Amino acid sequence: MSSDEIRKNIIENYINSYNNFEIEKMLKDLDENIIFRNVSNGEVNLMTKGIADFNAQAERAKNLFSRREQKIIGLKFGADKVEAEIFYSGTIAVDFPNGLRSGSTIELGGKSIFRFAGDKIIEIEDIS
Numbered sequence: 001m002s003s004d005e006i007r008k009n010i011i012e013n014y015i016n017s018y019n020n021f022e023i024e025k026m027l028k029d030l031d032e033n034i035i036f037r038n039v040s041n042g043e044v045n046l047m048t049k050g051i052a053d054f055n056a057q058a059e060r061a062k063n064l065f066s067r068r069e070q071k072i073i074g075l076k077f078g079a080d081k082v083e084a085e086i087f088y089s090g091t092i093a094v095d096f097p098n099g100l101r102s103g104s105t106i107e108l109g110g111k112s113i114f115r116f117a118g119d120k121i122i123e124i125e126d127i128s
Contacts, residue, residue: 039126064094
């Protein structure tokens with residue numbers, strides 16, 4: 001299996017686990033020092049450092065949605081990274097401070113950039 005195929009499988013596992021609210025499976029291929037950034041409208045609005053911080057944020061986030069789904073539209077492979085074009089949809093489970101109400105559906109496009117060291121993800125940057 002090529003390096004690209006291995007990385008594709010790792011990303012698919014991560015996204016499938018995310019969609020199914022399976023946090024432990026999401027963590028399986030992450031490096032202990034994982035860095036995660038969420039970028040919205042050009043600004044970083046969330047950042048975690050390390051697997052424990054990432055896990056805590058993932059546990060908090062899973063309660064915000066009753067349904068969530070990331071779909072991979074396309075993948076671009078680089079030397080140490082993979083850029084995934086993503087379509088996201090979710091149903092909100094709680095009222096948000098920005099006015100979104102429980103039961104509302106959100107949909108948006110974006111991309112996730114996965115950086116690798118060997119077969120471990122060392123950085124994820126979600127951009128919408």
